[in-house]
Amino acid sequence: MAHVHFDNVSKSYAGGHQALSELSFEINQGEIAFLTGHSGAGKSTLLKLIMLMEKASQGQVLVDGVNLAHLSDGQIPYHRRRVGVVFQNHQLLFDRSVFENVALPLRISGYSSRDLERRVRASLDKVGLLRFEKKSPIELSGGEQQRVGIARAVVNKPSLILADEPTGNLDPKLSREIMNLFEQFNDVGVSVLIASHDVNLIAGLNHRVIALKGGRLLGDRAATVGGTDAQPGGLERG
Amino acid sequence: MAKQPLYSRVSGARHSKITTQSRWAAYVQHHKLTAMESLQRLLKSPASSAMTWVVLAIALALPMTLYVSLENVKQLSRSWDQSSQLSVYLKTETLPRFGQALSDEIQQLPHVRLAQYTSPEQALSEFSAATGLSDVVHGLEDNPLPGVISVIPNLDGMGSDALQALEQTLSQLRHVESVQLDLLWVKRLFQFMELGQRLVWALAALLGLAVLLIIGNTIRLSIESRRDEILVVKLVGGTDAFVRRPFLYTGIWFGLGGGLIAYALLSAGLYWLSGPVENLIVLYGSDFVLQGLSFGDSLILILDGVLLGWFGAWLAVARHLAKIKP
Structure with a gap:
């Protein structure tokens, strides 16, 4: 079953800006894919539709077979708990520790403190930041902050992870490390969708690439079977 | 500190169950x-x-x-409630025994602390004693004074409505000519x-x-x-x-x-x-x-x-x- 299903989806904002036009694609359970295109191509809007930060003007978005248009306002929080999101500016709260930042989704979901501590530590351990749990995020480097953001996104064990320019402000080496983390989550069956305009980084990884331009689907290139070196030329750029 | 893998089962990238009890505790x-x-x-x-x-x-x-x-x-x-007093003037032709009976009746009403009957004769003698005009009083052909029942209400801060209601009740009784509230200022208060x-x-x-x-x-x-x-x-x-x-x-x-x-x-x-x-x-x-x-x-x-x-x-x-x- 498709994990994420876009069926002829359009999104226009008040004022007439058309962010997405007649977009159709599917992401399968356990798949990892890049979403690429210039800024303004509609990458963020697409992710926002999956997160229900916006609603589609036309067409249908289905996640796990559920039509998001049918969710009531009260159900939206529960939908969001099943999706882990990593933001470009990581959206960490500087008034609390790294531990509390990662614990936030669990506190919201109603975990007891014992389960919560165990899970937060497992999550921080996964991104290699367990030793920083008591620090404030402001004391960490950009790459470390982004990894805290990832720890927060996965602490609830979502089956789908969305990332909006997760390597936007990072150098290639750090970017590669971040991508490795996403690959590791994908290895245990998590579906991952990463929006990025970093063509070089994408080219170095053999994953499916969904390209957008002006809100339309420009190209959809599957990962080459068994290949380690992807062909960046296979992706049309406009 | 026990470390546990975040995703323990390869296929199980799913929400783990939270019991109602632990949810309540949380x-x-x-x-x-x-x-x-x-x-x-x-x-x-x-x-x-x-x-x-x-x-x-x-x-x-x-x-x-x-x-x-x-x-x-x-x-x-x-404490001022107690000093507020109602005078119930009876009709002149009312016989003293009716006056006394009425007084006993009033005594039984709610919000009445004390009702005391003064017959016309008593009133006259009190008047003559108080004023020293006994000669004049003796010279009178008829007793001009009516019988009076003095009523001390028991209102205990119930307000002027209760006082007024009592006044109303009393004025509607038989033999009653008029009711006078002695202390208007209590009403005002x-x-x-x-x-x-x-x-x-x-x-x-x-x-x-x-x-x-x-x-x-x-x-x-x-x-x-x-x-x-x-x-x-x-x-x-x-x-x-x-x-x-x-x-x-x-x-x-x-x-x-x-x-x-x-x-x-x-x-x-x-x-x-x-x-x-x-x-x-x-x-x-x-x-x-x-x-x-x-x-x-x-x-x-x-x-x-x-x-x-x-x-x-x-x-x-x-x-x-x-x-x-x-």
């Missing part, structure tokens, strides 16, 4: 945590919090001060107290509204300053109730603090006044005792603060949170 735990955090947040900026608390305290204390004053006046007037009571209510309503607005505005600022946090909480699946919670607790803390300070202000004020009032009472030889806040009143004062705080916060949150959409 819910209670989160309430405690939020309450403590909200309080700590207020104490972190002590100057501005204290200012808000004092403003709230004044708004809460003002109607309560009026209320306490009114209660004291009421207590004072209770009751009216003034009723006016005072309404004033207390009006003031309480106005200042209650002020408390709501003060708290609403404070919470609005707090929401603005925590905008980022609200956004993140909403994005990782926080329900509206979860987002609202810290602000409601902030409102409750403001209300509680305001109520407690109002209580302290009132108590201090009463203590400050008690000396002069006592001296005054001694001079008047009255048994009046300055009434402070009763336990119930204090509780109501503090509880009102808490409720208004909570409600004000709720209004502000309902209004402003809707605007923060992720």
Whole structure:
């Protein structure tokens, strides 16, 4: 079953800006894919539709077979708990520790403190930041902050992870490390969708690439079977 | 510290089950945590919090001060109730035995402390004794005085309505010519107290509204300053109730603090006044005792603060949170 299903989806904002036009694609359970295109191509809007930060003007978005248009306002929080999101500016709260930042989704979901501590530590351990749990995020480097953001996104064990320019402000080496983390989550069956305009980084990884331009689907290139070196030329750029 | 793999089963990238019991425990735990955090947040900026608390305290204390004053006046007037007396004049042709019977009947009415019949003869002799005009009185062909029943009501602060109702009842009885309220000023006092009571209510309503607005505005600022946090909480699946919670607790803390300070202000004020009032009472030889806040009143004062705080916060949150959409 498709994990994420876009069926002829359009999104226009008040004022007439058309962010997405007649977009159709599917992401399968356990798949990892890049979403690429210039800024303004509609990458963020697409992710926002999956997160229900916006609603589609036309067409249908289905996640796990559920039509998001049918969710009531009260159900939206529960939908969001099943999706882990990593933001470009990581959206960490500087008034609390790294531990509390990662614990936030669990506190919201109603975990007891014992389960919560165990899970937060497992999550921080996964991104290699367990030793920083008591620090404030402001004391960490950009790459470390982004990894805290990832720890927060996965602490609830979502089956789908969305990332909006997760390597936007990072150098290639750090970017590669971040991508490795996403690959590791994908290895245990998590579906991952990463929006990025970093063509070089994408080219170095053999994953499916969904390209957008002006809100339309420009190209959809599957990962080459068994290949380690992807062909960046296979992706049309406009 | 036991490390556990985050995703333990390869295929099981799924939500683990949370039992209702642990969810409830976590819910209670989160309430405690939020309450403590909200309080700590207020104490972190002590100057501005204290200012808000004092403003709230004044708004809460003002109607309560009026209320306490009114209660004291009421207590004072209770002793005056006894001196208010109704004179029931009977028709001239009423025989003394009917007058006595009527007096006994009136004695049985509610709100009557004492009814005493004075026959025309008694009245005349009392009159002649009091005025020293016995010669003139003896010269009279007929006794011009009617029989009178003196009624001392037992109203115990029930207000002028009860007094009026009693007057009405008495005037409709058989043999009764007219009823005269001896102390009109008691009636007036009751009216003034009723006016005072309404004033207390009006003031309480106005200042209650002020408390709501003060708290609403404070919470609005707090929401603005925590905008980022609200956004993140909403994005990782926080329900509206979860987002609202810290602000409601902030409102409750403001209300509680305001109520407690109002209580302290009132108590201090009463203590400050008690000396002069006592001296005054001694001079008047009255048994009046300055009434402070009763336990119930204090509780109501503090509880009102808490409720208004909570409600004000709720209004502000309902209004402003809707605007923060992720």
